[in-house]
Amino acid sequence: MFWQRDEVTEILRMIENEHLDIRTVTMGVSLRGLAHPSAEHACAAIREHLQRTADQLVPTIDAIQADYAVPITNKRLSVTPIALIAESAQSSDYVPFAQAMDRAAAEVGVDYIGGFSALVQKGMTPGDRNLIDAIPRALSTTERVCSSINVATTRAGINVDAINLMAAQVKALAEATADQGGIGCAKLVIFANIPDDNPFIAGAMHGIGEAATVINVGVSGPGVVLSTLKRLFRHQPRCRLDEVADAIKRTAFKVTRAGELIGREVVRRLGDRVRFGVVDLSLAPTPAIGDSVAEILEELGLQRAGAPGSTAALALLTDAVKKGGMMASSAVGGLSGAFIPVSEDAAMVAAVREGALSLEKLEAMTAVCSVGLDMVAVPGDTSAATLAGIITDEIAIGVVNNKTTAVRIIPVPGKGPGESFDYGGLLGVAQVQPVNSFSCDRFVGRGGQIPAPLTSLRN
Amino acid sequence: MAIDSIVRAVTQALHQRLGTLDPQLIERVTHEVLGALEDPAERSAASPSAPLRVHDDGTITTGLGARIAHPAGSLPTCASCVETARREITERAIVTATGINKRGVLASLTTSIAEAGGNIQDVSQTIISDFFTLILVVALDSLTISLADLKDKLKLAAERQGIRVVVMHEDVLRSLQRV
Known part of the structure; x- marks a missing residue:
């Protein structure tokens, strides 16, 4: 036999029963060269360029999915931060740019397009400001467009003025989409140390140092890791943590290999004009039972995610995933770690509902995993200043620890602590978490720049 | 001598x-x-x-x-080598079928593969109390239809027999199971 029977059945089990999938294949498209004094002209050029570049993306991915039997859940686009392109236009209204992106995404058949973005970690140009001003309208009048704003880096420090602006825009966007529970905020991420090659929505953008057209792949696999642990503990109930880390590592290796295989095959079939970018090794949960990062933490021995020990368990998990994945791929990038988007993870939602997981514990956990406060629902009447305080705290964790952190927070209009809103699909159920009621108004109200930390002086 | x-x-x-x-x-x-x-x-x-x-x-x-x-054709050792190696190695698909065993199950699948021009290089079957698992390794170089069409053909044959069939390119196994 070319293959051992158990080798074949293991892969089948991973695909059929354990939710092994390629979470996203994202084509990054550079829009540099499409800037034009006429916004109308630039928008038409963007739409036409995206149509031409990505027209074979979805059919190619569908064909590969059929040949390899590995499900590819999402197909997406990311583009050069729009503020850079739109700034040449005489118009200060950037909403048409979002609409052009939205139409192009619909035409090529992808579900989201990222890159309605600006990089403002050290200051804002008029174009950056126009883009931020356009966010509530751009995201509430389009379906597929996602926005990310980088407000800090370890090298530049934290732009608190930008955070204050963004906090106000988060509130405005929630209000603009109030009839759907503030769902617009699910498409807006505020970053520290934003990666150039992240394939995951809503934070995907095509960095300015990237090639013209790049394929980045996001692998998932919490279900596979969970099943590995269940099998391990069935045979060795008293298994020690170093052995646990090793088992996760081996599983992460296989999951990543699937991503690398698919990514390279997409590039091969699309031809020379497309380059392979990175595999992002993130455990990305879905609301499906058994496809949850919180369930992994519980399997490790915590009664609920958020119990004491959660940060350490998540650190172990994230580290093992990175080590296994690094070995499996020659090009690892993006966010790479474990996502803990609260609403998108059924067991995480349950932990919040039962009071096991507070906002503060979640914040601590984000210090050791990728992303940050992700898909966190807070009361609709949370003030912009409090939102700015929460964002600044999370951003500081990223800046000081030289890692990416981000905030995707939804002040759910008309909802208070303990209430929930069901977004349906992958976005799941937003369980509104209570927020510390003490004020930070005077602190964030000072504005300015928090200087880069000592760790930035590395030359 | x-x-x-x-x-x-x-x-x-x-x-x-x-x-x-x-x-x-x-x-x-x-x-x-x-x-x-x-x-x-x-x-x-x-x-x-x-x-x-x-x-x-x-x-x-x-x-x-x-x-x-020179034995240049050593087996690929990393996923990025799969692409180079695939030109040197015959492309194969792994066909896995599971279900309740009955007469003609194996024949229906192998006939479909033969009709499509596929060459079965290996067969492995186990039956535990009427439930069978069948793994076929099929060389694709002589295939007269696309892999996707072969897959549809086998799915149709499997449906008629009331069994489940999964077809995957061998690269998946090569990538995930070999360092």
Whole structure:
């Protein structure tokens, strides 16, 4: 036999029963060269360029999915931060740019397009400001467009003025989409140390140092890791943590290999004009039972995610995933770690509902995993200043620890602590978490720049 | 026939069939096997200790003088090598079928594969209390239809038999199960 029977059945089990999938294949498209004094002209050029570049993306991915039997859940686009392109236009209204992106995404058949973005970690140009001003309208009048704003880096420090602006825009966007529970905020991420090659929505953008057209792949696999642990503990109930880390590592290796295989095959079939970018090794949960990062933490021995020990368990998990994945791929990038988007993870939602997981514990956990406060629902009447305080705290964790952190927070209009809103699909159920009621108004109200930390002086 | 001529002949024959193996290894194994059958004095006279000589035309001469092609086609060791290797290795698909065993299940699938021009290179089947698992390795180079069409054809055959079938390109296994 070319293959051992158990080798074949293991892969089948991973695909059929354990939710092994390629979470996203994202084509990054550079829009540099499409800037034009006429916004109308630039928008038409963007739409036409995206149509031409990505027209074979979805059919190619569908064909590969059929040949390899590995499900590819999402197909997406990311583009050069729009503020850079739109700034040449005489118009200060950037909403048409979002609409052009939205139409192009619909035409090529992808579900989201990222890159309605600006990089403002050290200051804002008029174009950056126009883009931020356009966010509530751009995201509430389009379906597929996602926005990310980088407000800090370890090298530049934290732009608190930008955070204050963004906090106000988060509130405005929630209000603009109030009839759907503030769902617009699910498409807006505020970053520290934003990666150039992240394939995951809503934070995907095509960095300015990237090639013209790049394929980045996001692998998932919490279900596979969970099943590995269940099998391990069935045979060795008293298994020690170093052995646990090793088992996760081996599983992460296989999951990543699937991503690398698919990514390279997409590039091969699309031809020379497309380059392979990175595999992002993130455990990305879905609301499906058994496809949850919180369930992994519980399997490790915590009664609920958020119990004491959660940060350490998540650190172990994230580290093992990175080590296994690094070995499996020659090009690892993006966010790479474990996502803990609260609403998108059924067991995480349950932990919040039962009071096991507070906002503060979640914040601590984000210090050791990728992303940050992700898909966190807070009361609709949370003030912009409090939102700015929460964002600044999370951003500081990223800046000081030289890692990416981000905030995707939804002040759910008309909802208070303990209430929930069901977004349906992958976005799941937003369980509104209570927020510390003490004020930070005077602190964030000072504005300015928090200087880069000592760790930035590395030359 | 002197032992070194036998070793040379066997090395060449084995290399032709198992081209990916290290020629020095083949030579050593052949020598050990034959040496065990021969008398000790003759065995020590022919030791495959001479180093390999690589020629400009890409061939190499082994320790005992067998001239063979360089074994460049070693199995791919990383996912990024799969692409290069696929041009050298026959493309194959793994067909897995599971369900309740009944007469004609295997025949219906293999007939469909044969009709599509696929060449079955390996079959493995287990039956535990009427439930069977069947794994077929199918070479795709002689396929007259696309892999996607073969998949549809097998799915149709499987539906008629009331079984489940999954078809995947062998690259998936090669990537996930080999370092």
